[in-house]
Amino acid sequence: MSIDFSQKTVLSTKELFRQADFDNILKCVHCGLCLDSCPTYRELGDEKDSPRGRLYLMRGLWEGELELEAAVIDPLSRCLDCRACESACPSGVPYGELLEKTRGIILENTQQSLKERILRFFLLRGLFRSTNLLITASWILKIYSASGLPKLITNTFFAKLLPQAFVFQQHLLPKCSGKSFKRKHADQILAPLSMENKQEGAAQIRKENLRVGMFSGCIMDVSEAAIHESTLTLLRHIGCEVVVPGNQSCCGALHVHSGDRKTAREFALKNIAAFENRHLDAIITNAAGCGAQLQEYHHLFTETNAGKQKDTRPAADWKKFENKVTDILEFLSAYPDLLANLPWSKDEDTVLYDAPCHLMHAQKVDENPRKLLNSLPGVKLVVLNESNWCCGSAGIYNLVQPELSAAVLNRKTASIRQTLAENPKASTIVTANPGCLYQIRAGIRSNNIDLRILHPVVYLAERLLLN
Amino acid sequence: MSFEKNIRGECVRILGAEWVKDDPVTLYTYRCDGLTLYTAPPMGVLFPGTVQELVSVVKLLHQHKISFIARGAGTGLSGGAIPQDGSVIIEMARFKEVHEVDMINRTITVGPGVINLRITEHVNGDGYHYAPDPSSQKACTIGGNVAENSGGPHTLKYGVTVNHVLGVEMVLADGELVTLGANHFGLPGPDLLGLITGSEGTFGIISKIICRLTPNPEKAVTMLGIYKSVRDACESVSSIIGHGIIPAALEMLDRIMISAVEKALKPGFPLDAEAVLIVELDGLSDGLDVEAEVVEKLLKETGAITVNRARDEVERAKIWRARKEAFGAIGQISPSYYVQDGVIPRSKLPEVLDEISAIGKKHGLTVANVFHAGDGNLHPLILYDYENPQEVEKAHAIGEEILSSCIRHGGTLSGEHGIGIEKAEWMSELYSGNSLDNMQNVRAFFNPENLLNPGKIFPQPGRCAESKSGTPPQQASALNKPKMVASKSGIAV
Known part of the structure; x- marks a missing residue:
């Protein structure tokens, strides 16, 4: 009763996978402990939309039992790549890496839908590659927002007339600045800022001469300016020297998640060149997705066919680079004494915490950010029910799989409502990834939930009493 | 198809x-x-x-x-x-509804698709839990638990699924909807509910379950005994039980298993130990520490090098995650495993474990052990490479010899995983043809046309002629090679 797929390309599919350094697929022993951690499985209840089912499909491809055809690809495309299954997995299956490699093979060897091709061409290969284009797009969106059109669409009868996905996308729009953060600060050495009254701590770190680089990303570079500015302020106030390399580029995470490993490799090489030789002690990211990507650059170069791109780097270079990449919250929490020395507001406040998937499941950063926020004077941190649950943003997933993404977001908004009902005093929800920020913000707005949403660093900076 | x-x-x-x-x-x-x-x-x-x-x-x-x-x-x-x-x-994944929580009667009524752990999460705030805790509890469904009469580490003290299910609603083979049991104990007549529980889906499809809730113990002490030999650890088990102490759980991991869980989950088990024994005591706070000291003394007397206590909930959770996810962790050290579920009288633990190790050595494959020592419920994991046909053959041979050994020592085929298709042919080694015929007559009452989950539990006619005739065990195992479609994928043969 084996499945009768066309035999003519059996070998080639198998060979494609064999070239991709895919042996870790064997780590899956089919125990199923991942099932209930998977947002799409909980939504759909179908084995092939579970991590175990998807791994079984990948294994079928790797073994040449299955072929690259729509019925096999669809469940793999429906994966959010949130990697909650990795946290649940006792065997250490590197699910994200395997899925991303599979998507790479799918992209290079199958026909994509028109919608995907358009998104890929304009967004991934066009916009994200060019800082100038990003700045222009940011300007246009800034003007668009200022025009009041998005509000008109979401707040009036238009909301009922227009397609729901389009209305929802108005909520999703980032707050664009029209300016590039990395150009503003390019290649200067931004000196530590000491607080007048509390110089000791800052002096201490300065003795160690801690110098960090800031990763500015693509969309984040031209939008939500407060996040980067707050990061910079906090770093400088605990006594770090900060460098923002001007020649850095997008991290490539969105590309990797959708299978475009070629463009991602190009970015990886650019970024490693931009940050090395600057004598940095750490490379700071404030977008969980970017951080996870930067920490996993070497995955991109393990395929034997990856060598086509001439200048790959020795593994040691990647290791050195990746080890320096640290999320801002994880970094700050290593210096509790320095933080304690800063002048914090003592106002009482209740804050809800959401754990971005790529911080928790990919970077395995979980406890420290919560501890850090909870240690602030006057702040009561409440971890969202199902805080470790994906919000459905997942890169551009909310654009290519709007229905399933909406279902996953509904679950998130429901848990926000529930947590808020249990903690009516909460004013703010924090999440440490821009994609999640946009998505949850859209969820809150379209459901009229009375909460503001911030990146945790913005919240921290807000409570810092400067001058 | x-x-x-x-x-x-x-x-x-x-x-x-x-x-x-x-x-x-x-x-x-x-x-x-x-x-x-x-x-x-x-x-x-x-x-x-x-x-x-x-x-x-x-x-x-x-x-x-x-x-x-x-x-x-x-x-x-x-x-x-x-x-x-x-x-x-x-x-049944869509039957996820929690229908009713009844704190007075201490019951919860749920759909069969509800995940085992979700039941406990649902009532934990009120100080209750659902006691049977199979290692897969974060993923397995309560419906499956009832079908398999699942166990778990804490069943040593609290009992298995059948002790915690008060009623079910069930669809029979012809579509008739029946209700058995209620939210209280003691219905007169034969215990049909007990019959259904563990029938592996051959008697009906369960559509609703009334589960018993158990109050959370006031306190739990989790200890980790570390040993230089598996035999010593077994002696500790006998010693604890011999002293009339019933721990909530009594679990053992051997050296190979320790290395796998350390690679995957890092619970902090010493890599040079031959065995670790997890002992959990729970109950009222008063007296628990005294009991813990007694246990610690017993462990040391019987050969434990050191005994550590989990200092807080985090350490305790780490130990339990390592134990509960041990099967999965095997993926770290072997591409495939085949796990047995034999049960033996506790007193035979040292002998049988020695025998299992010898069987593995004889065939040249590694056998890792992680098991419910307190119940004598073994879980030898036979490690093999699915791409190597010889190793697959050997894995089968080892599995059969281990089961034979369990039966020879007065044990049985399965403690909690069920018979399924895997051990169906082995039933004729445990029961006479007459007994099997009678059991199948009971099944026929519920499932006369054998439409419900056919091919499970009992030897298949044609594959195993001895099911009716009572052929001696030796001969039976020779006939027992599975005749399923062999797969090239998966950890399959």
Whole structure:
């Protein structure tokens, strides 16, 4: 009763996978402990939309039992790549890496839908590659927002007339600045800022001469300016020297998640060149997705066919680079004494915490950010029910799989409502990834939930009493 | 294989097109459960969402004499949810509803698709839990638990699923909906509920379950004994039980298992130990520390090098995660494993473990052990490479010899994983032909046409002629090679 797929390309599919350094697929022993951690499985209840089912499909491809055809690809495309299954997995299956490699093979060897091709061409290969284009797009969106059109669409009868996905996308729009953060600060050495009254701590770190680089990303570079500015302020106030390399580029995470490993490799090489030789002690990211990507650059170069791109780097270079990449919250929490020395507001406040998937499941950063926020004077941190649950943003997933993404977001908004009902005093929800920020913000707005949403660093900076 | 056109049409009429699947890729992913040794695709997969829909599809399948099988999360380890002869899979994942929590009667009524751990999470705030805690509790469904009469580490003190289910609503093979039990104890007459629990889905499809809730213990002390030999650890088990102490759990991991969980989950077990024993005591705070000291003394007397206590909930959770996810952690050190579930009298632990180790050595494969020492419920994991046919052969041979050894020492085939297809042929080694005939007569009462999960528990006619004639065990095992479709994928043979 084996499945009768066309035999003519059996070998080639198998060979494609064999070239991709895919042996870790064997780590899956089919125990199923991942099932209930998977947002799409909980939504759909179908084995092939579970991590175990998807791994079984990948294994079928790797073994040449299955072929690259729509019925096999669809469940793999429906994966959010949130990697909650990795946290649940006792065997250490590197699910994200395997899925991303599979998507790479799918992209290079199958026909994509028109919608995907358009998104890929304009967004991934066009916009994200060019800082100038990003700045222009940011300007246009800034003007668009200022025009009041998005509000008109979401707040009036238009909301009922227009397609729901389009209305929802108005909520999703980032707050664009029209300016590039990395150009503003390019290649200067931004000196530590000491607080007048509390110089000791800052002096201490300065003795160690801690110098960090800031990763500015693509969309984040031209939008939500407060996040980067707050990061910079906090770093400088605990006594770090900060460098923002001007020649850095997008991290490539969105590309990797959708299978475009070629463009991602190009970015990886650019970024490693931009940050090395600057004598940095750490490379700071404030977008969980970017951080996870930067920490996993070497995955991109393990395929034997990856060598086509001439200048790959020795593994040691990647290791050195990746080890320096640290999320801002994880970094700050290593210096509790320095933080304690800063002048914090003592106002009482209740804050809800959401754990971005790529911080928790990919970077395995979980406890420290919560501890850090909870240690602030006057702040009561409440971890969202199902805080470790994906919000459905997942890169551009909310654009290519709007229905399933909406279902996953509904679950998130429901848990926000529930947590808020249990903690009516909460004013703010924090999440440490821009994609999640946009998505949850859209969820809150379209459901009229009375909460503001911030990146945790913005919240921290807000409570810092400067001058 | 897929649905015939008219059957498909009827299913779609009942469930809607979205919930009727028979495309090759769906069938491919439903061809095995937690046991990947055997694979067989179903005819199709149905996803009913209500009891009414469930009844309707069962009636339809019954009318057309198509066999069917209920499946939850597919974490079973004896192949109970692997469809034989192209049965239709009825996926119960959508029955996720918590119907009623009754704190006065200490019961919770749930749909069979509810995950075991969710029940405890649901009532934990009120100071209660659902006691049976199979290692797969974060993924397995309560419906599957009832079907397999699942156990878990804490069943040593609290009992298995059958002790914690007060009632079920069930769809019989012909679509009749019946209710057994209620939210209280003690219904007169034969214990039908006990009969249903552990019938591996061959008596009916459960659509609602009334579970008993257990108050959380006031305090728990979790200890980790570290040993230079497995035999010493076994002696400790005997010593604790011999002193009349019933720990909440008494679990053992051997050196190979320790290395796997340390690689995967880093609970902090010493890599040079030959065995670790997890002892958990729980109950009222008063007196618990005294009991813990007694246990610690007993462990040391019987050879424990050191005894550590979990200092807080975090350490305790780490130890338990390592124990509960140990099977999965094997993926770190071996591409495939085959786990047995034999039970032996506790007193025979040292002997049988020595024998298992010798059997592995004889065949040249590694056997790792992680098991419920307090119950004498062994879980030897035979490590092999699925791509090496010789090793696959050996894994089978070792499995058979281990089971023989368990039976020889007065034990049995399965403690909690069920018989499924994996050990069906072995039933004739344990029971006489007469007993098997009688058991199948009971099944025939519920399931006269053998439409419900066929091919499970009992030896298959034709494959195992001795099921009726009572052929001696030695001969039976020679005839017992599985004749399932062998797969190239998975950890399959």
